[in-house]
Amino acid sequence: MDSLTQSFVGFPSEPSRLRKAKPWRLWWSEKRRKDERLLQAAAEGNSRIILELIHPNDGGPPAGVHSYCKSGASSGRGPLHLAVASGVVEAVELLLGQGADVNFCSRKTRLTPLHVASAYGSSEMVDLLLEARADTLSKTDDLQLALHYAAANGHAEVVKMLLQHEGTSQLCVRNASGQRPIDSASDLHTVCVFREFEARRGHETMGSRRNSASSEASTATGSSYDGQCTGGSDISVAVHLLPCQTRPCLVGDCQDSQDGYADRTPLASGFLLRNARTDAVHRLMHRTRQLDEALSEERERPDGRTLSAKSFKAASPKDSPGRSPSASSGTSTPKIRTPFARMRQGSSRVEKVGPNSFELVNLLGRGSFGEVFQVKHKRTGKAYAMKVLQKSRIMSSNLLRYAVTERNILAYIRHPYIVSLHYAFQTPSHLVLVLQYCPRGNLQHLITREKRLCEDLSRVYTAEILLALIHLHERHTVFRDLKPDNVVIDEAHHALLTDFGLSKEGVGQRGTKSFCGSVAFLAPEILLRKGHNHTVDIYNLGVLLYDMLTGLPPFYHHDRETLFANIKHARLEVPLYVSRIARSFIEATMEREPAKRIGGHHTSDVKGHVFFADVDFAQLMRREVPPPEAHPSDEPSLSWNRHGPLGLAGRAPESPFARADRGWRGRYTRGQNSSSERGVSGWDFSFVPPTRSSGSCSGQQSAVSGQNEDSDCSTSTYRRGIMVHRRPSSQSSHSQDV
Numbered sequence: 001m002d003s004l005t006q007s008f009v010g011f012p013s014e015p016s017r018l019r020k021a022k023p024w025r026l027w028w029s030e031k032r033r034k035d036e037r038l039l040q041a042a043a044e045g046n047s048r049i050i051l052e053l054i055h056p057n058d059g060g061p062p063a064g065v066h067s068y069c070k071s072g073a074s075s076g077r078g079p080l081h082l083a084v085a086s087g088v089v090e091a092v093e094l095l096l097g098q099g100a101d102v103n104f105c106s107r108k109t110r111l112t113p114l115h116v117a118s119a120y121g122s123s124e125m126v127d128l129l130l131e132a133r134a135d136t137l138s139k140t141d142d143l144q145l146a147l148h149y150a151a152a153n154g155h156a157e158v159v160k161m162l163l164q165h166e167g168t169s170q171l172c173v174r175n176a177s178g179q180r181p182i183d184s185a186s187d188l189h190t191v192c193v194f195r196e197f198e199a200r201r202g203h204e205t206m207g208s209r210r211n212s213a214s215s216e217a218s219t220a221t222g223s224s225y226d227g228q229c230t231g232g233s234d235i236s237v238a239v240h241l242l243p244c245q246t247r248p249c250l251v252g253d254c255q256d257s258q259d260g261y262a263d264r265t266p267l268a269s270g271f272l273l274r275n276a277r278t279d280a281v282h283r284l285m286h287r288t289r290q291l292d293e294a295l296s297e298e299r300e301r302p303d304g305r306t307l308s309a310k311s312f313k314a315a316s317p318k319d320s321p322g323r324s325p326s327a328s329s330g331t332s333t334p335k336i337r338t339p340f341a342r343m344r345q346g347s348s349r350v351e352k353v354g355p356n357s358f359e360l361v362n363l364l365g366r367g368s369f370g371e372v373f374q375v376k377h378k379r380t381g382k383a384y385a386m387k388v389l390q391k392s393r394i395m396s397s398n399l400l401r402y403a404v405t406e407r408n409i410l411a412y413i414r415h416p417y418i419v420s421l422h423y424a425f426q427t428p429s430h431l432v433l434v435l436q437y438c439p440r441g442n443l444q445h446l447i448t449r450e451k452r453l454c455e456d457l458s459r460v461y462t463a464e465i466l467l468a469l470i471h472l473h474e475r476h477t478v479f480r481d482l483k484p485d486n487v488v489i490d491e492a493h494h495a496l497l498t499d500f501g502l503s504k505e506g507v508g509q510r511g512t513k514s515f516c517g518s519v520a521f522l523a524p525e526i527l528l529r530k531g532h533n534h535t536v537d538i539y540n541l542g543v544l545l546y547d548m549l550t551g552l553p554p555f556y557h558h559d560r561e562t563l564f565a566n567i568k569h570a571r572l573e574v575p576l577y578v579s580r581i582a583r584s585f586i587e588a589t590m591e592r593e594p595a596k597r598i599g600g601h602h603t604s605d606v607k608g609h610v611f612f613a614d615v616d617f618a619q620l621m622r623r624e625v626p627p628p629e630a631h632p633s634d635e636p637s638l639s640w641n642r643h644g645p646l647g648l649a650g651r652a653p654e655s656p657f658a659r660a661d662r663g664w665r666g667r668y669t670r671g672q673n674s675s676s677e678r679g680v681s682g683w684d685f686s687f688v689p690p691t692r693s694s695g696s697c698s699g700q701q702s703a704v705s706g707q708n709e710d711s712d713c714s715t716s717t718y719r720r721g722i723m724v725h726r727r728p729s730s731q732s733s734h735s736q737d738v
């Protein structure tokens, strides 16, 4: 049973005793159906369905991220294997973000997702899995590493990436046929990658003395190999492929005098012709040796039981996703199934956080269901924005699903212009999201302070938010609540979307302030209750630009009914000081008929408007376009003080947890523990912060375009939607399994 199932609130804890109970049977059949749908969605790479199944809104059981495919060619594989095979990076990121074990083995052959990605040669997937701490030393039941698969299929790029992760340990691992990864290589280019790695390692580890020895040896064997694979240098490579005995092996553990596997003839096309006779003899000897070992092990056993699968793994490598390195063997050996492969424990260890992990610094804002604080992580000293939602308020309005939606979207969306989620945890009284902190307040604060913004700055902010919306819409997510309060400004003056609660509809019926604040942004189709789609966000983008340029939203009127009537029917008046091009953009985005609105088909079409003629969106995506400063001298503190943080300087705000704890303890001791204090299943989300290595901030990839994502190191703990577990030098003592 997977952890999600175990944590499901309504699930009976002892299924064996309740096997005959009808609710239990119904629960399980529903669960099985969802598991199957999840596998199908993973195979199709459909992240929207995956998310819906893992966090169902219907109150039923969630699909398990560690279920197995029961039939077909993929039988025995889990959702992560299938998502990797689908080639949809986003689906893989989502599954990893939702707690799928990156080292989850397939039931039949103990393939890990890394094996699958290596066999398919998808360097992007391999990179992603390695970042999520996939185990490069994990072996299939025929003892193959992912490196064997990559080498056998001639994926030199993947081989290079795998070698960069514990390459030395992988080099000497032999599969069931006795082949090391380099022996499995099917083309010269791949062999070159291995040799280059060996040479580099040799240089690093053995120092100048050994180097000179090796160069002497190279000279002795006539090799001119210099660690570089230079396209057509077949002859030098062929010389280099001399058997190991005739040249020094530079990587310490790999000195294997029996290795005759390099006895291969390079063909002109770059393929290696195997020496069939050498292959066959080598394999036979290797298996005989294994059989001997297994027999002697059996003889030593007092209980005299038969051979264990562990001691005899000479079965031919079936079910390999790629071409098997020893497919020519033809030898049939009795296949003894290895025991059920368990999930690897300890590889996805994460930091456990709670209210006590953070120090409250300031109150940033109050929302409908709670407050947002600036906090400092006590251990790392990093600043975050902590959104604290009151369970009682959420549950009494029956809006839990909106909070869960916010958590879920933020857990897997990674974008330079969307705030990132770092942790989520809960207390008996609160749901908490710990977000990337944007120290320059929200856009409404800026507009209020500046009265109105210049067109250049407004254009950059509109373009940044447009990129965020395109990213969301491509993922079938409609933001629905775009307004200046939900756009926050980071240290580098960039605009980021925040608040994915979508809870404004419910709040509206209660007539709260928050609703009043956002009514001016309601699209006409929402007011007319005609049904709406992604184009409401495009409409709101036009309203946002209008608001930035004029200081007020269009159609504004203090009387709500008049405002609504204006939004529905009044003529759009854009002040004359707004440029013609900006006006045309506002008119195109605020077109009342959604079907006629710019971006009606694809939000990315909006980029083509002449308003953005001078915007380089690729550069913008890399955060390389600095927004012109609204006020040259503004400092975070100055920009905040007038309309921003509500906390008092030098005094920490009152902790919502302490407040609630007092109330909760009181109720608890009186025995009136409320139902809203129940745990919310699947809410918690945290990670082990990476050990900071040089250049860890560089090379961050964006989910959209594979470009640099964020210059802020605090967000570099995530990569393309998943928790990144860089290999820490030592595991945190605060860690626990997800």
Ligand SMILES: Nc1ncnc2c1ncn2[C@@H]1O[C@H](COP(=O)(O)OP(=O)(O)OP(=O)(O)O)[C@@H](O)[C@H]1O
Pocket: 364, 365, 366, 367, 368, 369, 370, 371, 372, 385, 387, 419, 435, 436, 437, 438, 439, 441, 442, 485, 486, 488, 498, 499, 500, 501, 514
């Ligand atoms: N990541 C952040 N960094 C800095 N400030 C933030 C951040 N997230 C939110 N805030 C501040 O907190 C305010 C409220 O946040 P948010 O809109 O997410 O809360 P909410 O409870 O959903 O509010 P509402 O119901 O009014 O929409 C924002 O307007 C902004 O000023």
